[in-house]
Amino acid sequence: MTGQQYRASLADGRKVYFRGERIDDVTTHPTFARQVDLAARGYDRLYSADDNARNDFLSPPKTVDALRQRADSNFDFLTAISWTTAMTLLTAADRIESRRPQGSKAMRAYVQEMQRRDLRVMQCITDAKGDRSLPPSKQPDPDSYMRVVERRPDGVVVRGAKLHIALAPIAHEVLVVPTKAMKPDEGDYSIAFAIPVNAPGLKIVNVGSEAPGADPRDHPLAAENFASHSFVIFDDVFVPNDRIFLDGETDCAASFAHALGLWIRIEGLVGMVVQADLLVGLAQLITEANGLEKTSAIKEKITDMVIHASTLRATLEASLAHCRTLPDGTLAPDELFANVGKYIGAAEWNVMVRHLHDIAGGSVQTAPSMKDLDNPETGPFIRKYMSGKDGVDGEYRLKLFHAIRDATISPTGVYRMMANLLGGGGLNTQRIVTYYKYDMKGAKQRALEAAGLAKPG
Amino acid sequence: MTGQQYRASLADGRKVYFRGERIDDVTTHPTFARQVDLAARGYDRLYSADDNARNDFLSPPKTVDALRQRADSNFDFLTAISWTTAMTLLTAADRIESRRPQGSKAMRAYVQEMQRRDLRVMQCITDAKGDRSLPPSKQPDPDSYMRVVERRPDGVVVRGAKLHIALAPIAHEVLVVPTKAMKPDEGDYSIAFAIPVNAPGLKIVNVGSEAPGADPRDHPLAAENFASHSFVIFDDVFVPNDRIFLDGETDCAASFAHALGLWIRIEGLVGMVVQADLLVGLAQLITEANGLEKTSAIKEKITDMVIHASTLRATLEASLAHCRTLPDGTLAPDELFANVGKYIGAAEWNVMVRHLHDIAGGSVQTAPSMKDLDNPETGPFIRKYMSGKDGVDGEYRLKLFHAIRDATISPTGVYRMMANLLGGGGLNTQRIVTYYKYDMKGAKQRALEAAGLAKPG
Amino acid sequence: MTGQQYRASLADGRKVYFRGERIDDVTTHPTFARQVDLAARGYDRLYSADDNARNDFLSPPKTVDALRQRADSNFDFLTAISWTTAMTLLTAADRIESRRPQGSKAMRAYVQEMQRRDLRVMQCITDAKGDRSLPPSKQPDPDSYMRVVERRPDGVVVRGAKLHIALAPIAHEVLVVPTKAMKPDEGDYSIAFAIPVNAPGLKIVNVGSEAPGADPRDHPLAAENFASHSFVIFDDVFVPNDRIFLDGETDCAASFAHALGLWIRIEGLVGMVVQADLLVGLAQLITEANGLEKTSAIKEKITDMVIHASTLRATLEASLAHCRTLPDGTLAPDELFANVGKYIGAAEWNVMVRHLHDIAGGSVQTAPSMKDLDNPETGPFIRKYMSGKDGVDGEYRLKLFHAIRDATISPTGVYRMMANLLGGGGLNTQRIVTYYKYDMKGAKQRALEAAGLAKPG
């Protein structure tokens, strides 16, 4: 598909809402237009005129170098998320093969369809959840978790809501999976499928952060670093049989969330490694612009940031160095190191930002806009008074402040912070996975030997 | 003054700019209207019809209880900042009395004028600064710090810019003080004065965060917790003699910044104590709404928040318990404890926020708006799927998320974060003050005794 | 009692063991002699020749100044612990009055006996505990918690062990209390009493740290900062009726631990405040001796230490400023602030020590001994090469290193670290108490108001 074809493909009757109003055309609405533009450029970048072309980007990497390269490839969000969707489907297909072979087959076929039709498919995992201390089947409202409410010969009807869904208003389809493990009596909740976003009964409420401001020059990172979120309502939506990947196999319900978690966390870790270097670079540039590159208290803070960025990178390198080959040849990064990295990055992001703000000072928040620089009544003064050490002109410093603002406290920055913290589950999820992936048996053996309670192995 | 009189007083020809355009009437412009409303209500609250009325709120507290009460009084920002201005003037008047008695006299007279005319006066301290490693007199651009460029019999002409100025577009006057200590040859930079914001040559570029969103229901904290900032340009502004508080007494230049620092930090500390309790309360409420009040991992995080909130409060209590009486009877809180509290609060704010987000989850960012709740096509689903444990309805939970968002990541929340971190100087400023206010001599004596190198005192 | 009378009073047949051997005379055994000397000096300090003299030190303070003075009084451990015993008894006597009035009466009478006979009485609280996940009555071994195994007309016979008992080998008596709340069927475990350490069946195994080295000059802090611990065995010990303070009132069992906890934590907090200042002083002195007082990286670390020391002091000041008057006039410090302070001090002690070591360097561990300085073959070289900046001689620096070592990593230092961490319960205990003493209701109300879910109160 070309970018233009992609744009056209979005006019499919989908029901999208924002701040109380229905959006008729997402390609022209100010809240979505920039995201559509970015996704369209992503299509143009991958486009091939060959009639038999298929999107190879959505194939799994089979060497460490390919995996590392994919990690660095810096695609637009819509494409990157679709890649995660494909990897999740392939990983989960292996895990449920013995229990529901027709599901595995449908999932692999669906990945091929994604490649052939060049589809962009978002993931839907988080349910409404109601009372978090109760399982799905014990909720005051039985719809608090996505469930099958009717079975027909040709498919099922589902009801529920999925939260925190990235970019649904501008994607083609969504992959819907159970948010967690299910109990034996929760078969109706053990449902996984894919469905177009314009399916009857499906409503998308776009939500969340303020839209980035009107002048893109003031928000240099927004285009490539912001994805809006949706609250997606399934008001009795019909799913045809060939799009059902799991239905009732309660013991497999968690396989999807686990597969998705691995790929989300490694994507998240890669993103945080890149951002950590960005924050270090911004801190060093503004310090130099201010003439303070030899000030000890500031170097200490930058060194803290360097240590953090390098620690994060070490976990990524260790995760790649110890990656495992799945049965179909897909390489999966090591989960222990990936989780540790994701945890540290999420936990320490705020301290990195605090350091950067402390170094850069109040102009992160109060730097005038580019239009104030354009205005002849104020521009010359802003240029004059925003200049730094000899040779550093006001516009240069102004742009650094805009970048720092956009990386940290603008809607784009806040989006990143929340995605870092909560993507792939909050801190507790990473802690639990880390604990279970750690070689505790080996550590205990070492301790027993040290205490003279076991022979050296 | 009544609120209405206050509104009228703002139509004085002031030059205010925002995003490249001049604002003709701040009382009706969407960016300022809410702040003007809030300030107007502050006037109505303090109004007295008595012809001889003066604003007693701007008088200094003389008992610990009065000081504590003032700390809790929860005035609008415009009034609260004006109080800090008055306290700063009275504190600094004592400090420069021996060097420039006419300055002290003018400052005390100015405070009385503020009270009599019911003026709101903002502080201007931070200069443009240019190369931060050089003093004012060595800058590539001599205007990088505010300076006198011409002396006349009836006053002086000043040039420079002051950054990060709160609420200047809706105040009456500004107090301008040197940003730091000056050297003997920096007499032209040792200038302090007050001036109306409509003085010829004075331009106010309003800057900074996005304006809070259009629907106030989505931003419950914005009204009382957000102050816009300005970049204030002094393009050769004339200051009459009776408004000059310091002019050339270089050894006194730092007295203003020190006096202001004390009051800003104690105000900041009070604000952070209040906010810390607010964040704890929000964390506990959303936990209960989710049915997770017995979950250990969450209780651990709330306990961390409680420890932080109580530690902050302890520093405030210690600062009040050890306050000192200035020569004119004004009570000044203890600087060591106030600085320690300000430092801890600023340094740990981000961790408090991280805990709150980790507890509350993604809906902090992705909770739909109140208008989505109003819309009959989406509202019933949002109410249904945003509900929590039995008895917790969707609107209640939605409002909690809006409050958490507004307290932490909306423009209001981000304003708070930056104000906490940078108000009264960044972390390093607090560290330096703490170091110098600590009883190091006593600590060394104790250590010498312990090492057997000194007799017990 | 004079110090000499105290020494004589220890020859009472007590059964004390150390490293597999029974100690016949604790006053002359190298492990105990220094502690006995110190305690004896404490007696001489308080001695009055008046026949009717009673030890007023063991009375409760009734003004904040008296409480603060007591906190600073710097008594030897044996006396200080006895004071805590007395305060605990008076506090707990109030709490159990309505349930066991004869117990309250016996406790108050016992405090008077302590004062009249000038007794030193240690506390026994921690039981053996067995399986920590089970209550006393469900243990594999019913003796895992102290219990009554026989009731006689004139008293009870108890069995069990109490761990981590300070200075029992050189005290007169021990106060034994339940380690925690008991269930209705755990009446035999709800036993509190006082008993002389030479009671038949009572055995004291002295344990723990290495004894401090032979040359007291190398351990300047040891004399006043080290208390050995014991493992105390109650092998069916008879307790007469007038020494029984609780017996079977299961609902009162926790009152003793709570009362003791308050006083231990406030004592611990006072001790940590004093130590924090000591560590700061040592850091500053060794920095100056090294000529590095202007080095930024070191000043940063000292500033961190200063902030910590001042934060701790703030919690103590806040705890004293908000102390409460018990029914009998005893002043009790505020528990919220005391717990917060104890928690922070315990949690951060290791970081303070790390900073000090990082500043002082390897000679903390490798500074030669005073005897090496005495030895003419090595002494002159040590003096020469241990000297610091001009005017700082080698012996002075050597003594600073000995003090730092003794404050942190010698058996004395390690004792302090463990006492700071575990005295009054580990970190979790302080967290739980802090959580329950915090005004959560107020915080929730504030949050509801902010969210527009409640009217301002």
Place this chain on the structure above:
Amino acid sequence: MTGQQYRASLADGRKVYFRGERIDDVTTHPTFARQVDLAARGYDRLYSADDNARNDFLSPPKTVDALRQRADSNFDFLTAISWTTAMTLLTAADRIESRRPQGSKAMRAYVQEMQRRDLRVMQCITDAKGDRSLPPSKQPDPDSYMRVVERRPDGVVVRGAKLHIALAPIAHEVLVVPTKAMKPDEGDYSIAFAIPVNAPGLKIVNVGSEAPGADPRDHPLAAENFASHSFVIFDDVFVPNDRIFLDGETDCAASFAHALGLWIRIEGLVGMVVQADLLVGLAQLITEANGLEKTSAIKEKITDMVIHASTLRATLEASLAHCRTLPDGTLAPDELFANVGKYIGAAEWNVMVRHLHDIAGGSVQTAPSMKDLDNPETGPFIRKYMSGKDGVDGEYRLKLFHAIRDATISPTGVYRMMANLLGGGGLNTQRIVTYYKYDMKGAKQRALEAAGLAKPG
């Protein structure tokens, strides 16, 4: 050499002092005997009866696997330190080759001599330093840094002291290198050489921690985890020409410290990775023995420990994955990741220990000794009351406590803590190296691109 031959080789007239007295025979003195035993076993382990045998252990690894294997090889300290000496010599030989080829030749020849004669050679780097703010040539005492005081045709005479020298009393020789970079006029201070420890004028004052207690059963880790330190005096010691590696090439002075630093830090990192797993294992074992493996607050602490241990391991893995090949084929681990790992391990060690103590409780300090268990009067009670959950007997738990104590707070544990913190320089050294090894240029480029100030590379 066999262990027996090694023992005999130590009777060479060396001058060793401890606590004011000269030690005639280190092989039988209680302070040294255990360390000699351990080193002798190390000899026996590597012994070959072949007449042409040479110690291949001292050769450099040439593959990543060999490097990893060496890291895990768990040799006694004396052998391990000698390996670091050899690696340092080979690495530094490359670096000074162009400036002093005869030095490089002598260094390589010396490594071959070490292999052939099976010598154990310790490193001497830290000087006395006097006033740390002054360079060697400006010191009040010119001997504060090791220097040449006389030049003869056959060699030089040196004077000075070297501090914190591991195991010198039981080694054969010492390698002496400049502690830092030297200035052009500091030629006499730019001296590096090797010399036997019995060289005339060389005196070794053994110093530092208490000797581990008398009963090795109470100190299970001491044998393999403790190395005494020395203060080594060079009272005009003659060095023959063929043992001089650097003399006057001031610009090469730092090459030795840098080479040594790399190998010490990687050794330190390996050691900390091993210890981190040990501490996790001990924490888990004592938790299970206490029956608390399901208690959330404890699992949280163990998870913190797991995250730390895994982060450390990630830095080691990343350092190995990115190792570089030196010109002679020696593999050198990546310095950025090695330094980051060393820094994190050193900075966080205390928190790991605090968690372990908090989990294990007071018996870490107060567990009775094995002799108390042997004593029939006390042993049965200790066994009874030290038992844990059903099936966990008292001796098992006692040994766990002894291991925890020995790993953390015994002289062995304290040695480890100090070695972790200060080995290879304190925290600041690691910070500086990390800062300089980081790809700051790349980070700045990324930031410039993000700010729209540079084209994507």
